[in-house]
């Protein structure tokens with residue numbers, strides 16, 4: 001059995017102690033109950049509520065920019081738990097607030113999902129929320145509705161065990177991440193003025209602690225030519241031939257990009273090609289390529305564009321780099337354009353936020369966590385990549401199931417993540 005699959009077997013708490021205030025639990029300490037024992041027991045007690053909430057989330061379809069219904073499901077659950085304040089921002093993300101202390105902490109879960117893809121590849125109903133052998137299946141189960149379910153119950157435990165402290169906690173259910181990671185947080189930061197001291201991203205980490213991932217940017221390169229009849233190509237200038245020279249240089253560039261011992265290597269790929277031509281019997285007068293550039297530590301959009309301009313010069317032809325923008329309207333109707341640039345972020349292993357999260361993990365689970373990184377991208381591109389807010393990742397489910405027809409989350413992960421989230425804000429604010 002894998003470390004993270006180990007079930008919670010804590011001594012159940014006697015019924016009569018569910019009174020507010022940890023001070024009132026002193027006698028439990030004398031009885032041999034520890035804080036982690038109480039937190040895990042509480043999380044275990046809410047296992048069925050967690051399952052029910054998680055199933056509701058999976059059963060409510062929430063493709064990017066169509067999240068309205070699932071936001072309502074979350075609002076109802078937050079109301080039931082008793083958040084101090086619940087609001088929905090201009091882009092449609094939900095923000096639940098707890099406390100009004102000094103340290104500002106945000107715990108984030110994006111609640112949009114990618115589409116189902118080929119339904120024939122699914123063994124279950126992608127929106128059925130089926131549970132089998134302790135695992136919940138369906139679109140968004142791993143990426144990442146589990147984070148949302150566990151956070152809300154983390155708050156319930158936090159309130160009941162009096163784990164509130166000198167902090168203000170924002171629980172955010174954010175929109176459009178799958179389409180444009182970080183956009184929701186650009187909006188929360190700039191338009192809603194939410195400026196946390198710490199951010200916890202609850203994307204799937206398999207209950208490990210993650211501290212960064214590669215960034216990326218998308219752009220195009222355009223060449224132009226002169227069209228003429230294809231029967232006499234010497235009369236024109238072929239935009240595709242020009243582009244071919246640039247593409248060769250880009251292929252070579254990929255071999256020489258930066259490497260980083262933790263995040264891995266930066267990469268570049270030509271992913272699509274487009275052309276304009278008067279007909280099939282004409283020399284094309286325009287060509288564009290789409291570029292997918294993954295950025296490792298020390299690489300930025302600026303450095304990536306500089307390299308491409310160099311490659312164009314080496315190719316000995318004229319070409320133009322075109323920056324791309326994301327401009328899809330949110331379900332609220334709001335358009336909030338942003339560059340297709342998702343900066344790399346990485347927190348030092350010895351940074352305060354990582355150390356405090358590791359301490360919290362040790363305290364809750366009594367064992368050493370694994371500290372690692374995501375393969376994919378998260379809203380951390382905005383919180384840490386753009387705004388330099390210390391950010392850390394801890395989430396239920398395994399990222400290998402993200403976006404796949406095997407999308408799933410173990411119930412045990414929901415219970416454990418709720419326990420961790422109940423204590424984490426107190427640890428971060430200490």
Ligand SMILES: [Zn+2]
Pocket residue numbers: 110143144177203
């Ligand atoms: Zn995700």
